[in-house]
Amino acid sequence: MEIRGICLFRHKEKIKAYELQGRLLSSHQGRFGGSSSGSGGYNQHFTGEENMAARARARTHDDRPRTKKEQEELDLAIALSLSEGIGKSSGLPRRADDRSMNSSTRPPYGTLQYHPTGYRVCAGCHREIGYGNYLGCMGAFFHPNCFRCHSCGYPITEHEFSLSGRDPYHKSCFKELTHPNCEVCLQFIPKNRAGLIEYRSHPFWSQKYCPSHEHDNTARCCSCERLESWNVRYYSLEDGRSLCLECIESAIMDTGDCQPLYHAVRDYYEGMNKKIDQQIPMLLVERQALNEAIVGEKNGYYHLPETRGMCLSEEQTVTSILRRPRIGGRQLIGMRTQPQKLTRKCEVTAILVLYGLPRLLTGAILAGQLMHAWLRLKGYRNLSPEVEDGICQVLSYMWLESEVLPGSSNRASASVASSSSSSSNRGNSNVENKLGEFFMNQIVHDASPDFGGGFRAANAAVNKYGLRRTLDHIRLTGNFPL
Numbered sequence: 517m518e519i520r521g522i523c524l525f526r527h528k529e530k531i532k533a534y535e536l537q538g539r540l541l542s543s544h545q546g547r548f549g550g551s552s553s554g555s556g557g558y559n560q561h562f563t564g565e566e567n568m569a570a571r572a573r574a575r576t577h578d579d580r581p582r583t584k585k586e587q588e589e590l591d592l593a594i595a596l597s598l599s600e601g602i603g604k605s606s607g608l609p610r611r612a613d614d615r616s617m618n619s620s621t622r623p624p625y626g627t628l629q630y631h632p633t634g635y636r637v638c639a640g641c642h643r644e645i646g647y648g649n650y651l652g653c654m655g656a657f658f659h660p661n662c663f664r665c666h667s668c669g670y671p672i673t674e675h676e677f678s679l680s681g682r683d684p685y686h687k688s689c690f691k692e693l694t695h696p697n698c699e700v701c702l703q704f705i706p707k708n709r710a711g712l713i714e715y716r717s718h719p720f721w722s723q724k725y726c727p728s729h730e731h732d733n734t735a736r737c738c739s740c741e742r743l744e745s746w747n748v749r750y751y752s753l754e755d756g757r758s759l760c761l762e763c764i765e766s767a768i769m770d771t772g773d774c775q776p777l778y779h780a781v782r783d784y785y786e787g788m789n790k791k792i793d794q795q796i797p798m799l800l801v802e803r804q805a806l807n808e809a810i811v812g813e814k815n816g817y818y819h820l821p822e823t824r825g826m827c828l829s830e831e832q833t834v835t836s837i838l839r840r841p842r843i844g845g846r847q848l849i850g851m852r853t854q855p856q857k858l859t860r861k862c863e864v865t866a867i868l869v870l871y872g873l874p875r876l877l878t879g880a881i882l883a884g885q886l887m888h889a890w891l892r893l894k895g896y897r898n899l900s901p902e903v904e905d906g907i908c909q910v911l912s913y914m915w916l917e918s919e920v921l922p923g924s925s926n927r928a929s930a931s932v933a934s935s936s937s938s939s940s941n942r943g944n945s946n947v948e949n950k951l952g953e954f955f956m957n958q959i960v961h962d963a964s965p966d967f968g969g970g971f972r973a974a975n976a977a978v979n980k981y982g983l984r985r986t987l988d989h990i991r992l993t994g995n996f997p998l
Contacts, residue, residue, distance in 0.1 A: 636657045637657070638658050639654075639656035639657060639658055640663060641659065641662050645657055645659060651663050653684075654679070654682065654684070664684075665684065665686045666680075666684060666685055667685055667692070667693060668686065668689050672684055672685075674687070678690035678691075695713070696713065696715055697724070698729070699743075700725040700734055701726060702745070702746055703726075705724070705725075715727065716730060719961075720957050721740070721741075721742055721954070723742055723743065729743055735750045735752075737750060737763055738757035738759065739763040739873055739951070740760060740763055740951060740954055742760055744760070751843070751846055752846060752847045752848065754802070754848065754849065757803065757872065762951065765874075765947070765948075767874055768800065768872075769841060769848075770839055770851075770871065771798070771836050771837055773800075774798065774800050774878065775798070777875060777879050778798045778867075778882055780879070781879055781882045781883050781886060781915065782886065784883070785886060785890070789984075792886065792889060792893065794862050796862075796864050796865075796867055796889055797865075797866040797867070798869065799856065799866060799867070799869070800836060801837065801869070801871060802853070802870075802871065805834055805868075806824075809834055809868055810823060810826060824870045824877075825870065825881035825884065825885045826867075827864055827885045827888035827892070828866045828868055829860070829864060831858055831859055831860045832857075834868065835853050835854070835855050835856070836853065836854060836855075836856050837852070837871050848872075862893065863892040869882060869885070874951055876916060877951070877955050880959075883911050885908075886911070887911040888904065888908055891904060891907075896991060899994060901966040902965065902969060902970040903990060903995060903996065905967050905970045906971050906996070907970075907974045907987070907990065909970065909971035910978055910983075913956055913975070916955055916959075919952055920952035920953055960972075974996055976996075977997050981997050
């Protein structure tokens, strides 16, 4: 919460001195003479460049006791009157801060040193505040140059400032710290009609942005879901999707590039005693080709609105990506494709995966689709979407876990002879690991009843009974063990 303060630039002593000067001079005229007028008078010393000192009487002319404040005001008025008289007699102008007179051009009479009973100490530098300007705020006193912004470190010269706890800020600095900036347009997020700051925030990346960017055609990365910033442009794929700079670093663009990863995931399955003996073709395809294959498939359940992979059971002709596109400006162009006729040799015709996705996401899709293939090849029939998609999502999650957290204990026993997963040995960058954590988070928090609800039910069963016993129970009952 912003707390505003008002900073007062004061000349309090001097103002009070002038207010009191006429009244005091009339009642104490005898005290400003050059000689002593009894024990209650003032002894003045003008000795060249030595300092002048003045001592006030303890009581007024009517001998009434004074308060500490009145005594201080009286002493100050007398001292100022004496110093002004000296300045006039010397013919030199008197500066607001008497300390400035300690220079090579100081007048021959020197500086009047005055120490009232309760002199002020600067809360910034912890030194005494002499004559001249000072600030009184936050229950303390400051030299003007010592009252500084806690953020930028420069003096606060405005009359209004912001306060957080006991730390003062320029209002502009406080706004920079507390008012959220849009990470898309890089401006302060505006207030809504109710006067409140309203913004959107990605649940994983915490990217804050104006609500308007959800409807103004701002590009969103098809992999990590982050919106494109105005100072960092995304790459456009030929099928209309966009990729951010982090995702494109490890993106797999054609079928040939994907073969090593495909074999690594198959090795992962073999390490869990789930070896797939059949040689199932794997093709990288465009979004349109994937959607056309879904239409031609009689059976199967797919994650809408965006399907990224499928286990094909029917004979079809599919257009796959033969050669990766090249970068042209902010677009990926020049991609070569070729139609490929797929014939049915077993229960699974081919595995199709959307091109242009990061390596870890592509591997997770392959792990899930290979589980679909394994279930069909091993005779698991007529499973509900929740059960089949749920257990396949568990395998996607487990593969990601082995890649992102290779030291973690895997639930599939020595299943993780996953050390045979090629990429575990190569070492992922921090950026790639963060993407992997995001893909795992997507699986865990998927809101769909089949993929999300199915995963959570399957994951609970695998955690309790292990993967092998869970699969045996599914074969017998078609459901997860409770």
